Amino acid sequence: MTTSETELKALMLASLEGNALSHRALLERLSLRLRAYYKAKLAVLGRGTAEAEDLVQETVLAIHLKRHTYDPQELLTPWVYAIARYKLIDFLRHNRMSLTAVPIDEACDVMAVDDSASAESTFDLRQLMKRLPEGMQCAIEAVKLDGLSVAEAATRCGLSESGVKVNIHRGLKTLAKLISQETRK
Amino acid sequence: MKTDDLITLLSTNPEPVDRKAVARTFWVAFAAGLIAAIGLALGGLGFRTDFMTTRALAFLAVKFTFAIGIVGLAMVYLARLARPGGEQRISPILVVLPFLVIVALAAVSLGAAPRSYWDKMIIGEEWLECLLSIPIIAIVPFAISIWAVRQAAPTNLARAGAFAGLIAGGISAMAYALHCTDDSLPFIAVWYSGTIVLCTLAGALLGPRLLRW
Numbered sequence: 102m103t104t105s106e107t108e109l110k111a112l113m114l115a116s117l118e119g120n121a122l123s124h125r126a127l128l129e130r131l132s133l134r135l136r137a138y139y140k141a142k143l144a145v146l147g148r149g150t151a152e153a154e155d156l157v158q159e160t161v162l163a164i165h166l167k168r169h170t171y172d173p174q175e176l177l178t179p180w181v182y183a184i185a186r187y188k189l190i191d192f193l194r195h196n197r198m199s200l201t202a203v204p205i206d207e208a209c210d211v212m213a214v215d216d217s218a219s220a221e222s223t224f225d226l227r228q229l230m231k232r233l234p235e236g237m238q239c240a241i242e243a244v245k246l247d248g249l250s251v252a253e254a255a256t257r258c259g260l261s262e263s264g265v266k267v268n269i270h271r272g273l274k275t276l277a278k279l280i281s282q283e284t285r286k
Numbered sequence: 287m288k289t290d291d292l293i294t295l296l297s298t299n300p301e302p303v304d305r306k307a308v309a310r311t312f313w314v315a316f317a318a319g320l321i322a323a324i325g326l327a328l329g330g331l332g333f334r335t336d337f338m339t340t341r342a343l344a345f346l347a348v349k350f351t352f353a354i355g356i357v358g359l360a361m362v363y364l365a366r367l368a369r370p371g372g373e374q375r376i377s378p379i380l381v382v383l384p385f386l387v388i389v390a391l392a393a394v395s396l397g398a399a400p401r402s403y404w405d406k407m408i409i410g411e412e413w414l415e416c417l418l419s420i421p422i423i424a425i426v427p428f429a430i431s432i433w434a435v436r437q438a439a440p441t442n443l444a445r446a447g448a449f450a451g452l453i454a455g456g457i458s459a460m461a462y463a464l465h466c467t468d469d470s471l472p473f474i475a476v477w478y479s480g481t482i483v484l485c486t487l488a489g490a491l492l493g494p495r496l497l498r499w
Binding site (some may be wrong): 116165169226244250269 | 287288289290291292293294295296297298299300301302303304305307308368369370371372374438439441498499
């Protein structure tokens with residue numbers, strides 16, 4: 102648990118500097134823990150693994166988009182746990198499920214167990230991306246899917262370099278919103 | 287979709303993150319809110335006419351100190367509340383301190399005055415104007431505060447909304463003080479505190495709807 106916190110925090114600090122490998126390792130490790138957490142919580146309600154996977158992906162996306170709110174002077178685990186718990190409560194509330202049926206404990210058990218049996222979530226990112234404005238779609242595709250540099254993406258999409266960055270950020274934010282709409286019907 | 291695909295997407299060419307982003311957004315919001323509130327107060331109501339008299343300046347200083355105390359404390363707490371899990375590490379009870387001080391001062395000032403003056407000291411000349419102006423002027427700073435909090439990630443939305451409302455009310459009180467000619471401590475304790483608390487309650491009610499992410 103403590104070594105895990107130390108390792109995760111080191112990954113987070115490197116990922117805040119823009120280190121892609123650390124960012125990937127961080128999101129992978131957190132997704133394992135989040136999966137175990139959400140499966141356990143949703144099992145109480147008789148909900149399936151696909152919905153747990155929805156929440157895993159939503160939370161991974163939230164961690165990515167909100168990583169600037171992590172204060173390096175604090176521990177990482179409680180920060181992740183607070184996001185995971187917030188997303189769970191929001192999910193339960195908007196699907197009209199009783200909050201009391203699920204034990205929303207205060208302890209940091211989100212970091213206790215890993216679960217690598219990943220499932221498919223109920224939404225398709227490629228489909229959702231088609232609903233984004235053209236600039237956002239093009240910027241995300243170029244930089245995030247095709248791995249082009251920001252400068253190359255700017256030429257391809259006919260945007261400035263800062264325009265590409267803004268479009269990626271806004272696009273991911275819009276995708277997060279679309280995903281939460283899809284999973285809260 | 288597979289979670290691995292999402293992680294691949296997110297970790298391809300990630301941007302370095304500006305760690306000071308949250309703090310900077312808050313300062314920008316504070317400055318913008320203050321400018322908007324002062325503009326609204328002076329444009330809509332105007333400066334108090336006796337601005338340069340000693341008595342006016344003394345009471346302006348009291349009202350400013352009260353409002354700045356509230357806004358300062360509330361900003362410290364909101365900066366925490368805006369981060370995930372921040373609500374678990376703070377007890378925002380200190381924020382009632384400016385209110386307690388002004389109520390205590392008001393009580394002393396009432397105690398020192400004859401009973402026949404009490405009505406005038408508490409009700410003042412323009413209590414209705416104060417009651418309406420502070421919440422109305424607070425609307426723009428409130429919207430800006432909510433915008434700033436939305437850039438971060440609060441996990442207790444009612445409390446974050448309440449503190450956004452508290453800051454907006456405090457900023458608005460600062461701006462309204464430039465116009466207000468009711469110079470008595472009981473007036474400040476009742477009408478300034480009351481309207482600021484009103485803004486806080488409105489923020490707490492609106493928070494869950496406005497701050498969801």
